Each structure stands twice: as C-alpha cells, then as structure tokens.
Amino acid sequence: MKRRDFLKLAGAVSLTGCASTIPSRARVVVIGGGFGGATAAKYIRMWDPSIDVVLVERESGFTSCPMSNLVLGGFTNMQEISRDYDGLRRHGVQVVRDEAVAIDAAKKTVRLARGGDISYERLVVSPGIDFTFDDVEGYEAAMASGRVLHAWRAGPQTLALRTQLEQLRDGGVYVISIPLAPYRCPPGPYERACLVAAYFKQAKPRSKVLVLDANPDLTSKAGLFKAAWKDYYAGIIEYHANARAVGIDAAASAVKLEVEDVKGDVLNVVPPHRAGNIALQAGLITTNNRWCDVDWRTMESKAVPGIHVLGDATLSAPAMPKSASMANNQAKIAAAAVVELLNGRAPSPVQIINTCYSFVSQKEAMHVSSVHAWDEKDRTLKALPGGGVSAARSEAEGAYAWSWARTIWADSLA
Amino acid sequence: MRLFIVAATALVAVPAAAQDTASRNLAASCAICHGTEGRAVTRDAIPLAGLPREHIVAQMKAFRDGKRPATVMHHIAKGYNDQQIDSLAGWFSAQKR
Numbered sequence: 001m002k003r004r005d006f007l008k009l010a011g012a013v014s015l016t017g018c019a020s021t022i023p024s025r026a027r028v029v030v031i032g033g034g035f036g037g038a039t040a041a042k043y044i045r046m047w048d049p050s051i052d053v054v055l056v057e058r059e060s061g062f063t064s065c066p067m068s069n070l071v072l073g074g075f076t077n078m079q080e081i082s083r084d085y086d087g088l089r090r091h092g093v094q095v096v097r098d099e100a101v102a103i104d105a106a107k108k109t110v111r112l113a114r115g116g117d118i119s120y121e122r123l124v125v126s127p128g129i130d131f132t133f134d135d136v137e138g139y140e141a142a143m144a145s146g147r148v149l150h151a152w153r154a155g156p157q158t159l160a161l162r163t164q165l166e167q168l169r170d171g172g173v174y175v176i177s178i179p180l181a182p183y184r185c186p187p188g189p190y191e192r193a194c195l196v197a198a199y200f201k202q203a204k205p206r207s208k209v210l211v212l213d214a215n216p217d218l219t220s221k222a223g224l225f226k227a228a229w230k231d232y233y234a235g236i237i238e239y240h241a242n243a244r245a246v247g248i249d250a251a252a253s254a255v256k257l258e259v260e261d262v263k264g265d266v267l268n269v270v271p272p273h274r275a276g277n278i279a280l281q282a283g284l285i286t287t288n289n290r291w292c293d294v295d296w297r298t299m300e301s302k303a304v305p306g307i308h309v310l311g312d313a314t315l316s317a318p319a320m321p322k323s324a325s326m327a328n329n330q331a332k333i334a335a336a337a338v339v340e341l342l343n344g345r346a347p348s349p350v351q352i353i354n355t356c357y358s359f360v361s362q363k364e365a366m367h368v369s370s371v372h373a374w375d376e377k378d379r380t381l382k383a384l385p386g387g388g389v390s391a392a393r394s395e396a397e398g399a400y401a402w403s404w405a406r407t408i409w410a411d412s413l414a
Numbered sequence: 415m416r417l418f419i420v421a422a423t424a425l426v427a428v429p430a431a432a433q434d435t436a437s438r439n440l441a442a443s444c445a446i447c448h449g450t451e452g453r454a455v456t457r458d459a460i461p462l463a464g465l466p467r468e469h470i471v472a473q474m475k476a477f478r479d480g481k482r483p484a485t486v487m488h489h490i491a492k493g494y495n496d497q498q499i500d501s502l503a504g505w506f507s508a509q510k511r
C-alpha cells in the first residue's frame with residue numbers, strides 16, 4: 001500500500017468514527033414516552049439531527065388517556081387509541097424499553113433497571129403521574145383485590161373498568177370519585193361520567209352514575225357538562241360537590257367520605273397524585289411534595305440544573321391544565337431550548353396553545369382552548385385573553401375531537 | 415473580495431436564522447391540530463403547509479376579529495398579534511405540502 005492510500009484510508013476511518021462515536025456529539029436522554037417525552041424526542045431530532053436522542057420507556061407501546069373514556073362507554077377500543085414507537089425510531093430516536101430508577105445529576109447519568117447507567121448532556125424527564133395511595137385509606141389493598149380502580153392511566157385498568165361496567169347488573173351503581181385539583185385532565189372525570197351514563201342509558205337504563213367530587217364545583221367546562229347531564233342523563237348522573245374520598249371499605253363496597261360512607265357496585269376512585277416516581281427520586285419535586293417547578297422559557301427544573309421536566313409532573317403555570325396538548329407543546333419549548341443550549345446559543349421563550357376536547361355522548365364534544373405566553377414581569381407563562389369554551393356541544397366538535405386526537409398522536413409519535 | 419462577500423452574508427444570515435427559529439417555534443404549537451409542520455393527517459384539519467402567506471394572514475385576522483365563524487379558532491387567534499400572524503403565515507407558506 002502506498003503511503004498516500006494509507007492516509008486516505010485512515011482519514012476515512014476517522015471520519016466514520018466522528019459520525020458515530022466522537023464525544024462532541026451530544027446525547028439527550030428522555031425519560032418517559034407519553035405525550036411530553038415522545039414529542040421532545042422527536043422534535044429534538046427534527047430540529048438538530050446531530051444530537052443523539054435516547055428515549056427510555058417501560059411500556060412496549062403508547063396508550064392514550066385522551067379518548068380512553070370512549071373505551072369505557074364502549075364507543076371505541078384500545079387498538080384505536082394505541083400507537084407504537086416505530087415512528088420515533090424513524091426519526092432516529094433510540095427507543096429503549098427499560099425503567100429509569102435513579103438519576104445522578106452530578107455525574108449526568110441515568111440508572112436503568114436492567115440496562116445499567118447511561119450518560120447524558122441534557123436530560124428530559126416526562127414521568128407523568130404516580131398516585132399518593134396513602135391519602136385514601138385501604139386503597140392499595142382494595143385495588144389489589146380488584147375492588148377499586150382508578151383507570152387514570154390508560155391501559156389494563158381501562159379494560160378492567162370496562163369489564164366491570166359490562167358485568168354490572170341493570171340497576172347497579174357506578175361511583176366516580178375525583179380528587180382535589182390540581183389533577184391530570186380536569187374535565188376527564190366529568191366526561192367519564194357522561195360516557196358511562198351514555199352506556200347505561202342504552203344497555204342498563206336503571207343503573208346510576210354517582211359523581212363524588214372533592215372540589216366545590218366542576219373544575220372544567222362546568223356549564224357545558226351540567227347542560228348535558230340535565231338534557232341527556234337526568235335521573236342517571238347524580239353529582240355531589242365537596243365529597244372527598246378518604247378511604248375504601250372493600251368489605252362493604254363503599255367509598256368513605258369525611259362524614260359518611262357511599263356504597264357502590266363499581267368503585268372508580270381516582271386518588272390524588274403527584275409527579276411520577278423518578279421525579280421524586282431525583283429531587284425534582286419542589287412544591288407541596290407533589291409537583292416540579294420549572295423555568296417556563298426552557299422547562300428546565302428549578303431544583304436540578306440540566307434537567308428539563310415536562311407534562312403533568314410540572315407545577316402548572318396559572319390557568320394551565322395538566323393536559324396532553326400542554327405536555328406536547330411544553331415538549332417543544334424544551335426541544336427548542338435543548339437544541340439552542342447544545343449549540344451554544346441562548347433560548348428564547350415560546351408561546352404555546354392548549355386545546356382539550358371532551359365528549360358528552362358517543363358523538364358530541366366540546367372544547368376549552370387557551371394561548372399561553374411568557375410574561376417577563378411575573379416570570380411565568382400566562383394565559384392570554386381570548387381563550388374559552390365551546391358555545392355548545394356538537395357533533396362537529398366530536399369529529400374535531402377525533403381529528404385532534406389522531407393528529408396529536410402523529411405529532412407526538414410519528 | 416470573495417472572502418468579504420462570505421463574511422457579509424454571514425452577518426445578515428445570523429439574525430435571519432434566529433428569526434426563522436422563532437417562527438418555527440411559534441408555529442410548532444399549531445401541530446397538535448394541523449399536523450407536524452402544518453402537514454395535516456386528517457381530513458377534518460386544514461393543512462397549513464404551503465398555503466399562500468396572504469391567505470393565512472387574512473384567515474387568522476378574520477378568526478381573531480370575529481368575521482369568520484369558528485368552533486375553536488376564534489379562541490386561539492386572539493392570542494396572536496399582527497406581527498406573530500405574519501411570522502406564522504410566512505413560515506407555514508414556506509413548508510412542503
């Protein structure tokens with residue numbers, strides 16, 4: 001071999017090396033493949049393909065909480081609301097099925113349950129929620145025996161609850177218990193009451209839906225839900241405000257409130273929740289032992305530098321719901337900031353939109369929508385004037401709700 | 415001379431790139447209903463990618479001012495000033511359909 005050829009070859013090898021293993025190629029690790037984490041992984045790759053992105057997710061696929069109440073009503077199925085992670089792989093995201101069990105922010109590593117340690121330049125934590133079961137005495141034992149379900153993470157519990165509703169006798173009582181705000185998806189429990197009632201109306205008309213709300217009134221779209229309950233579900237849905245669940249009496253099949261016990265045949269008690277366990281482990285929780293405060297210009301944790309926290313786990317900004325739309329758009333704030341920071345530039349604030357649809361029957365829905373912008377004086381995202389709810393429920397908005405769902409699933413995952 | 419041209423181009427290119435990033439970030443939020451980069455994935459959403467700039471500006475202002483009836487866009491359009499609408503319209507009109 002001539003010396004010149006050797007040099008050429010060496011050059012080619014080292015170039016190849018540059019492309020895949022040179023340390024200057026930054027790696028971002030994303031924990032959690034829900035609306036927040038999936039979107040962050042995809043958009044970082046889209047906006048800077050030179051960054052390696054590893055997504056750590058414990059499930060093999062994605063199941064959507066939005067639209068899962070339609071499964072409970074029997075109006076759609078789990079396949080319709082599930083997606084795989086192949087779309088993210090096509091964006092060059094390395095999807096690792098594992099569970100993040102610890103974060104070492106000083107060493108910038110994430111410990112995986114099976115896969116050992118993985119290092120990062122910047123970390124995105126989108127852990128969703130975990131429940132504080134101890135707030136409801138007897139909950140965990142009752143859940144283990146199948147006596148109570150939350151179905152507040154779409155998946156096996158969604159199907160288990162649907163099965164209990166199918167097996168319920170005509171004339172039976174379904175109880176939905178709502179924790180104090182803030183909780184994931186403010187209108188979700190009221191939508192669920194509607195869709196279970198819609199199922200009862202057609203399949204077991206003597207059955208009842210009992211709503212036990214820890215809050216003083218409906219926390220979202222109150223007027224629109226109350227109108228639907230009056231127009232469609234009078235005599236089926238019964239609403240109780242200031243009714244906070246403090247325990248489960250599994251033997252009596254009852255939800256214990258502060259002053260009385262309420263019996264039911266299907267007990268769907270949503271316990272209070274907080275940021276997911278990994279956020280607690282990593283010291284990201286800043287407020288009320290539940291939520292993670294962030295810099296809303298970058299989604300960077302106010303507790304631990306170099307870590308961006310997204311979605312339901314965050315201490316929500318004023319008038320900001322814990323919703324899929326918010327998690328997806330917060331992920332874009334984080335993605336933009338991560339790309340700027342890794343390229344040595346200063347990130348700028350990003351204005352974002354929230355849109356949430358709720359069904360009140362198989363076909364009819366309504367929305368709440370708002371735009372949130374950085375406020376330099378108060379140093380947070382604030383809802384701008386002009387947002388609001390539908391004038392009325394409609395089938396047109398039911399179609400838009402499905403369009404929103406299919407689109408946000410694609411925007412987050414495909 | 416050639417070096418000088420390159421340098422001059424770089425000088426104007428930096429703010430333009432920052433502006434483009436700002437428009438891209440502002441537009442990204444619309445994707446929850448209109449699809450990534452404005453490429454719609456359902457027939458119920460209007461694809462924004464490649465629409466004429468003036469058309470997007472006119473429709474957004476009509477939604478904002480209540481001149482075009484809407485289910486949801488009147489709530490959203492009120493969150494954007496003229497400059498932001500122009501920035502969104504410019505960015506979406508430049509995207510591949």
